[in-house]
Amino acid sequence: MNIPELHSPDLAAAHFDFDSIVIGGGAAGLAASMVLARARRRVLLIDAGAQNNLRTTHAGGVFLHDGEAPASLYARALEQLAVYPTFKRRQALVTSAGAVDGGFRLVSEPEGLPPEVLTAKTIVLAQGVQFSPSKIPGADALWGTSVVNCPFCDGYESRDLHVLVAGTSDYLTHMAAMLPAWIDDLSYAEGTEIAGMKRGTEGLEVRFTDGRSETFGRAFVQQEWTQRTALADALGCARLDDGLLQLDGFGQTTVAGVFAAGDQSANAMQVNLAVGSGHAAGTGAVFALVIEPD
Numbered sequence: 001m002n003i004p005e006l007h008s009p010d011l012a013a014a015h016f017d018f019d020s021i022v023i024g025g026g027a028a029g030l031a032a033s034m035v036l037a038r039a040r041r042r043v044l045l046i047d048a049g050a051q052n053n054l055r056t057t058h059a060g061g062v063f064l065h066d067g068e069a070p071a072s073l074y075a076r077a078l079e080q081l082a083v084y085p086t087f088k089r090r091q092a093l094v095t096s097a098g099a100v101d102g103g104f105r106l107v108s109e110p111e112g113l114p115p116e117v118l119t120a121k122t123i124v125l126a127q128g129v130q131f132s133p134s135k136i137p138g139a140d141a142l143w144g145t146s147v148v149n150c151p152f153c154d155g156y157e158s159r160d161l162h163v164l165v166a167g168t169s170d171y172l173t174h175m176a177a178m179l180p181a182w183i184d185d186l187s188y189a190e191g192t193e194i195a196g197m198k199r200g201t202e203g204l205e206v207r208f209t210d211g212r213s214e215t216f217g218r219a220f221v222q223q224e225w226t227q228r229t230a231l232a233d234a235l236g237c238a239r240l241d242d243g244l245l246q247l248d249g250f251g252q253t254t255v256a257g258v259f260a261a262g263d264q265s266a267n268a269m270q271v272n273l274a275v276g277s278g279h280a281a282g283t284g285a286v287f288a289l290v291i292e293p294d
């Protein structure tokens with residue numbers, strides 16, 4: 001990695017409110033915060049509190065916590081972080097970010113309170129992604145329960161159900177290659193063929209535009225999403241051709257001292273991956289804070 005110009009930890013600490021500010025308190029940001037707090041760096045976690053998976057009660061495949069509710073995972077992580085004296089947390093939205101000499105300046109807006117300007121020597125971006133509302137009427141309200149989108153997360157639990165797969169033809173082709181590994185009873189429909197869906201007494205009731213209705217156990221529905229780019233762009237972080245942030249092996253962006261982790265910087269969205277990349281970014285930030293350059 002390209003280690004930024006470094007100072008002794010004590011000198012760095014004197015000039016900034018925090019050694020590191022982690023933006024986003026999902027799996028990635030919590031993991032990064034843990035590494036920084038355990039390295040006795042003054043870390044502030046700023047989180048708007050809208051982790052994408054809060055709409056499900058089942059986090060499938062999470063290492064040592066298979067099936068646990070995301071809300072309980074986050075509560076437990078915060079409980080463990082609270083033990084570390086250099087860890088702080090604010091519930092707020094970071095609305096702008098920029099460079100200052102040797103570090104960064106952020107504006108944090110807690111709901112109902114005046115904005116705060118905060119400085120840090122390093123930043124970890126862990127903002128997750130922004131999902132767009134589904135065009136299928138009724139699908140959004142059921143997303144995370146009767147409507148899901150990830151075979152790795154919900155495929156196993158759907159194995160014995162009558163399952164509808166809905167989306168564009170590219171999505172259907174992709175899912176037709178994937179889902180039979182998990183599920184035997186699959187039906188496919190383009191999203192435009194569906195007039196609406198709702199939960200009924202027997203299961204998921206789906207109305208088609210040709211007037212048919214059918215009840216399914218669950219639907220895999222294509223979800224559109226975009227990266228949250230504003231802060232990374234304001235900081236000058238470069239992107240790859242596919243739009244993802246360009247990172248080194250320790251999650252450092254092309255801007256020295258700015259790290260990224262989790263869904264915000266990955267195509268594969270899974271809790272374990274977010275934890276792993278958050279841990280790597282936290283490690284990279286610690287290196288940047290404590291190691292003198294050659």
Ligand SMILES: Cc1cc2nc3c(=O)[nH]c(=O)nc-3n(C[C@H](O)[C@H](O)[C@H](O)COP(=O)(O)OP(=O)(O)OC[C@H]3O[C@@H](n4cnc5c(N)ncnc54)[C@H](O)[C@@H]3O)c2cc1C
Pocket residue numbers: 023024025026027028029046047048049050051052053054055056058059060061062092093094095126127128129143144150152153154228261262263264268269270271272274
């Ligand atoms: C419905 C659903 C079910 C899923 N099920 C599974 C599963 O079963 N197993 C599995 O492994 N994976 C599952 N996933 C995927 C997994 O949850 C994600 O890959 C992972 O949790 C992403 O973590 P993250 O920290 O990158 O982002 P998130 O958890 O989305 O957290 C990002 C946080 O950053 C905050 N934030 C964003 N911008 C700002 C800002 N400017 N200022 C302050 N805070 C900000 C957000 O409010 C949010 O709290 C599921 C996802 C969804 C949506």
